[in-house]
Amino acid sequence: MRKFTCPTCDTRLYFENFVCETCSSSLAFDPRTQGFERLDGEESVLACGNRNLNVCNWRKANAEDAFCQSCRLDRTIPRLNDEANVELWRRLEFAKRRVLYDLGRLGLTTPARGDGLELGLAFDFLAAADGNVVTGHDGGLITINLAEADDARREQIRTDLHEPYRTLVGHFRHECGHYLWQRFVVSGEELERFRAVFGDERRDYAQALRDHYARPPEWRTQFVSDYAASHPWEDWAECAAHYLHIVSTLDTFISSPLGAPERAKPVDDPYRESDFDAVLSQWFPLAESLNELNRSMGLHDPYPFVLTPATIEKLRLVQQILRRAAASDATMAHADAVG
Numbered sequence: 001m002r003k004f005t006c007p008t009c010d011t012r013l014y015f016e017n018f019v020c021e022t023c024s025s026s027l028a029f030d031p032r033t034q035g036f037e038r039l040d041g042e043e044s045v046l047a048c049g050n051r052n053l054n055v056c057n058w059r060k061a062n063a064e065d066a067f068c069q070s071c072r073l074d075r076t077i078p079r080l081n082d083e084a085n086v087e088l089w090r091r092l093e094f095a096k097r098r099v100l101y102d103l104g105r106l107g108l109t110t111p112a113r114g115d116g117l118e119l120g121l122a123f124d125f126l127a128a129a130d131g132n133v134v135t136g137h138d139g140g141l142i143t144i145n146l147a148e149a150d151d152a153r154r155e156q157i158r159t160d161l162h163e164p165y166r167t168l169v170g171h172f173r174h175e176c177g178h179y180l181w182q183r184f185v186v187s188g189e190e191l192e193r194f195r196a197v198f199g200d201e202r203r204d205y206a207q208a209l210r211d212h213y214a215r216p217p218e219w220r221t222q223f224v225s226d227y228a229a230s231h232p233w234e235d236w237a238e239c240a241a242h243y244l245h246i247v248s249t250l251d252t253f254i255s256s257p258l259g260a261p262e263r264a265k266p267v268d269d270p271y272r273e274s275d276f277d278a279v280l281s282q283w284f285p286l287a288e289s290l291n292e293l294n295r296s297m298g299l300h301d302p303y304p305f306v307l308t309p310a311t312i313e314k315l316r317l318v319q320q321i322l323r324r325a326a327a328s329d330a331t332m333a334h335a336d337a338v339g
């Protein structure tokens with residue numbers, strides 16, 4: 001993900017921003033320009049219909065539209081009379097927009113179902129109350145179980161299934177992978193190339209699973225994940241998801257302070273550095289980079305904190321006390337050794 005800046009004051013913005021923290025401008029992300037635009041005054045008619053619930057910060061293409069390019073793809077959303085549902089749905093939409101951004105950056109369109117001849121996209125976000133919900137893709141329709149947006153539930157499922165990685169962004173990338181297959185691989189020469197590498201997708205699904213469990217241990221080197229081994233379609237979807245993980249996170253790295261470091265004063269040993277401001281001047285860009293890189297992988301911020309002038313002074317005192325303690329400890333250890 002590229003670095004975004006406020007069109008009014010040039011402050012750094014995040015993909016999730018609704019307003020600029022510095023100048024308080026109301027902002028919306030425009031998927032066509034892949035940047036933020038102001039949403040004040042006359043422009044406010046371009047706010048997506050889901051903005052009032054803090055669910056969407058994208059800009060509509062036209063004032064007459066009800067929703068943005070992302071929200072218009074929703075066929076079913078959760079019942080909103082339950083505040084907990086709104087929060088879970090919000091998380092799904094944030095992850096979905098990140099993956100639609102990926103597709104936009106690849107130069108791929110994301111037509112809605114019913115838009116025209118091309119296979120269109122649609123999303124069903126279903127809760128357990130709607131019956132047995134199976135996350136998956138079918139002819140452009142992507143279904144996601146609302147429970148996946150609940151961190152505790154998703155982590156439980158991840159543990160139960162012995163998966164190393166399970167995120168909302170990962171789900172959207174995987175299911176969009178199935179969609180891309182159906183739109184771009186389903187016939188012609190690409191299908192022949194696909195079968196040569198991934199195998200024949202016409203194999204019986206149940207038989208493919210039985211074969212999978214009967215395989216010798218070497219099979220693992222052939223697949224990007226255990227789940228990829230279940231069927232050529234899943235293998236493709238997993239590879240498509242990994243491709244998006246890689247280009248998205250690398251793109252974030254390139255535009256992050258880590259990818260283009262501007263080091264004022266190098267810190268050789270952060271533990272022993274006496275200048276706390278020098279430590280912080282390197283920590284801030286690193287923390288920002290770590291957070292953004294994790295978001296690209298669909299993970300939580302590893303450092304979800306803001307250091308204020310007041311808290312920085314407390315940290316500075318911690319450093320000073322520990323440095324003085326270390327100096328006296330070293331003196332005592334020396335005295336012990338000599339004595």
Ligand SMILES: [Zn+2]
Binds near residue numbers: 006
């Ligand atoms: Zn601003």
Ligand SMILES: [Zn+2]
Binds near residue numbers: 051069
């Ligand atoms: Zn929207």
Ligand SMILES: [Zn+2]
Binds near residue numbers: 174175178237
């Ligand atoms: Zn799948």
